Amino acid sequence: MYAIRTLRSQPLRLALTVGGIALCIVLMFFLLAVYRGVADGSVDYIRQNVADLWVLQQNATNILRGSSLLSEGQIDAIALTPGVRTAAPVLFLLSAIRKGDKVGTIFLTGFDPVLGLGGPPQLVRGRRPGADDEIVLDRSFARKFGFEAGQDVDLQGRRLKIVGISCGTNAFVIQYAFVTLRFARDLIGIPGLATCVLVNADPGAGLGPVREKILGRSPGLEAYDQATFLANNVREMRSGFLPLLYTVAVIGAIVLTAILSLLLSVNILERRKDFAILKTLGSPMAFLWGLVVKQAVLIASASCAAALAAFFPLVRVIERLSPEVSTKSTPGQIGGVMAAVLVMSLASSLVAIRRLRRIYFLEAFS
Amino acid sequence: MSGFAGPAPVIRLDRVTKVFDGSGRPTTAVRDVSLEARPGEMVLLLGPSGSGKTTLLTLIAGLAKPTAGSISLFGKSVGDYSTTELQSLRADRIGFIFQTFLLIDSLTAAENIEIVLRFSGRRRAERAGKTRALLRGLGIEHLADRFPRVMSQGEKQRVAIARAISNDAELLIADEPTGSLETRQAVGIIGLLHEQAERRKATVIVASHDLRLMEFADRTLRLKDGMME
Numbered sequence: 001m002y003a004i005r006t007l008r009s010q011p012l013r014l015a016l017t018v019g020g021i022a023l024c025i026v027l028m029f030f031l032l033a034v035y036r037g038v039a040d041g042s043v044d045y046i047r048q049n050v051a052d053l054w055v056l057q058q059n060a061t062n063i064l065r066g067s068s069l070l071s072e073g074q075i076d077a078i079a080l081t082p083g084v085r086t087a088a089p090v091l092f093l094l095s096a097i098r099k100g101d102k103v104g105t106i107f108l109t110g111f112d113p114v115l116g117l118g119g120p121p122q123l124v125r126g127r128r129p130g131a132d133d134e135i136v137l138d139r140s141f142a143r144k145f146g147f148e149a150g151q152d153v154d155l156q157g158r159r160l161k162i163v164g165i166s167c168g169t170n171a172f173v174i175q176y177a178f179v180t181l182r183f184a185r186d187l188i189g190i191p192g193l194a195t196c197v198l199v200n201a202d203p204g205a206g207l208g209p210v211r212e213k214i215l216g217r218s219p220g221l222e223a224y225d226q227a228t229f230l231a232n233n234v235r236e237m238r239s240g241f242l243p244l245l246y247t248v249a250v251i252g253a254i255v256l257t258a259i260l261s262l263l264l265s266v267n268i269l270e271r272r273k274d275f276a277i278l279k280t281l282g283s284p285m286a287f288l289w290g291l292v293v294k295q296a297v298l299i300a301s302a303s304c305a306a307a308l309a310a311f312f313p314l315v316r317v318i319e320r321l322s323p324e325v326s327t328k329s330t331p332g333q334i335g336g337v338m339a340a341v342l343v344m345s346l347a348s349s350l351v352a353i354r355r356l357r358r359i360y361f362l363e364a365f366s
Numbered sequence: 367m368s369g370f371a372g373p374a375p376v377i378r379l380d381r382v383t384k385v386f387d388g389s390g391r392p393t394t395a396v397r398d399v400s401l402e403a404r405p406g407e408m409v410l411l412l413g414p415s416g417s418g419k420t421t422l423l424t425l426i427a428g429l430a431k432p433t434a435g436s437i438s439l440f441g442k443s444v445g446d447y448s449t450t451e452l453q454s455l456r457a458d459r460i461g462f463i464f465q466t467f468l469l470i471d472s473l474t475a476a477e478n479i480e481i482v483l484r485f486s487g488r489r490r491a492e493r494a495g496k497t498r499a500l501l502r503g504l505g506i507e508h509l510a511d512r513f514p515r516v517m518s519q520g521e522k523q524r525v526a527i528a529r530a531i532s533n534d535a536e537l538l539i540a541d542e543p544t545g546s547l548e549t550r551q552a553v554g555i556i557g558l559l560h561e562q563a564e565r566r567k568a569t570v571i572v573a574s575h576d577l578r579l580m581e582f583a584d585r586t587l588r589l590k591d592g593m594m595e
Contacts, residue, residue: 282457
């Protein structure tokens, strides 16, 4: 009762503290949601395009942060390797789409519509491109530039019709767009070129032997199974994003702990006479520590509740304003942040509790 | 020393001196004081402001250590009590009354009493019952849910006394308990303290400069410049 009453006796200060801490928590929720959204979004393309093997030029371990070029001869050699059922070449290019004076960079993905592999993983509207003058745009990209299915777009001076809108194709820094392989090759003017080949093996052929045969026939290539290639891409995304996210999250946590420690310390200083009285009247130190810890936990709980109430509406606003920001929150993430906040509140109370030792009995008599 | 006959003394001070070493300039607050007080006795420490009364009270309660001399509390040297034992003594056997009442502003009258009962390990139901009984006994049941800020000085001091005796204190220590009260209220309060000594056989030590209290005390000890006159 004392813990609650003391906090409630300064409603404005309490509101500001809870608000400040809630913002820190929202920041942590948001960073984790962005991380999860980016980590999932950037590899959904690979996750959904299931192939037995992804064949790339040696030293290229992933598609977003690696450079790989396979010649027509290499692609043919892969396709003709015994045990290979299908070999679907895919060409990735960085390109730009214009709409009026707006220019948006896209990760243009040329795939063979007949073989199907390498195309958009999921469509939210329309269909896959079947002809060379058709394109599928990522949903976030389309939203950001106001494109809709059925409209025409200008890509390096060529007119393409938007026939579909895809999801799971937002890699945060760039979004995928899908065209036919022939169109993509035509765009760069080098026929037969591809970035990678998605290989499916004959049933019973065995992945290991097929891989060995491909690499034996075409030196300078590397072939990854689906799980390894997915892990490579996830690792690449994490190495690019995690340090930044961690830094900001740690700053948020430090600010949160500092605000809470400050409030608790100020509370103790303002109420030091109360604490001196309680000490004189025979309060065990554990009781006084309990008061401070209770206050810390109360503030942390109120802040978590406020953060939860604010977070989801805020994310909707942010995603509307910046469609390329793709977020994904899980109960595990939310629970993890709340557990971390609880730990930080306990750490803050430990900082504040140190002040209790410096309150003397005689202060009650002064 | 006391000539009061009866059971063993609750407190015994033998040639106690307390020196405060403030910024390298030592100040002697209490010098060579000896006294005893027994159960059922009300002792008045009379002296002007700055005579060392409050320091003496804190020494008696084991809240401060003497620079010289020895203090015995409930038959045992204060120095032999551990910190936890002293805390338990204050929670279970000693009651405090202060000049400015020192109620916790954010708690109601009942909560101010209950919080002390928690320190002596009483259960919730027992605490509530005891608090009600105390408030009723002192005629202030109507104040139970009021906060100190809306109480008169006399009401506050009655609540403070209820708090002090809530643990059935064997030793009541009152620092200028009537200092903030008008005569009628002061007489009522000191009457209550005297009743604790007489009826419950509590040892009551009152520090004051208020000469009106002399007629209620079993003994009056005069302090001046930290020394017993």
